Amino acid sequence: xxxxxxxxxxxxxxxASAQRIDKWLVFARIVKTRSIAQKLVEGxxxxxxxxxxxxPARNLRVGDVLTVSxxxxxxxxxVEGFAERRGPPSxxxxxxxxxxxxxxxxEQDAPEIGEDAEDEA
Numbered sequence: 001x002x003x004x005x006x007x008x009x010x011x012x013x014x015x016a017s018a019q020r021i022d023k024w025l026v027f028a029r030i031v032k033t034r035s036i037a038q039k040l041v042e043g044x045x046x047x048x049x050x051x052x053x054x055x056p057a058r059n060l061r062v063g064d065v066l067t068v069s070x071x072x073x074x075x076x077x078x079v080e081g082f083a084e085r086r087g088p089p090s091x092x093x094x095x096x097x098x099x100x101x102x103x104x105x106x107e108q109d110a111p112e113i114g115e116d117a118e119d120e121a
Contacts, residue, residue, distance in 0.1 A: 016082040021046065021066070022056035027083040029092040030068060030075070045069045065099070076100045 019027075025037040025046075040046055041056040047067040048058065060066070064079045076099040083095055 016084075018059035018061050019082040020056065021048070021053070021058050021060055024060050024079070024082065024095070025068070027086050027092065028077070028095040029086065029089055030077070031070065040068070040070055066096075074100065 021041055022034050022037040025031050025040070026034050031037045031040060038056040041058075042054050044052050044054050045068065046053055048060070049065055050067070060079050060082075062079055062081060066075075066077045066079065068075045068077065077096040078099055079095070080097055081095050083091065086092070
């Protein structure tokens with residue numbers, strides 16, 4: 001039998017091994033409310049490990065990758081942990097690693113429109 005003490009967090013509470021996607025999106029401060037998170041998932045704007053999902057009750061596990069299309073942005077987030085509440089932003093940022101490509105960097109690498117025409121002339 002596994003040691004139950006190993007599955008507890010620093011406070012002595014049992015450590016969560018999974019959490020609902022809608023709750024995690026709120027606790028990680030990706031969206032402001034749980035109802036927004038539920039609508040986002042039901043609208044198929046969230047992918048879990050590259051698969052489109054539509055069930056906000058689906059469980060996340062550490063290591064899962066979420067792709068969220070919200071507010072005109074697409075964010076790719078790797079789940080690093082769970083929270084029991086919506087805490088301060090500094091605490092929420094510890095729940096994930098943002099794997100989204102940096103938009104400023106990709107825009108600098110892209111050639112300007114008409115740049116090829118100048119080279120040919």
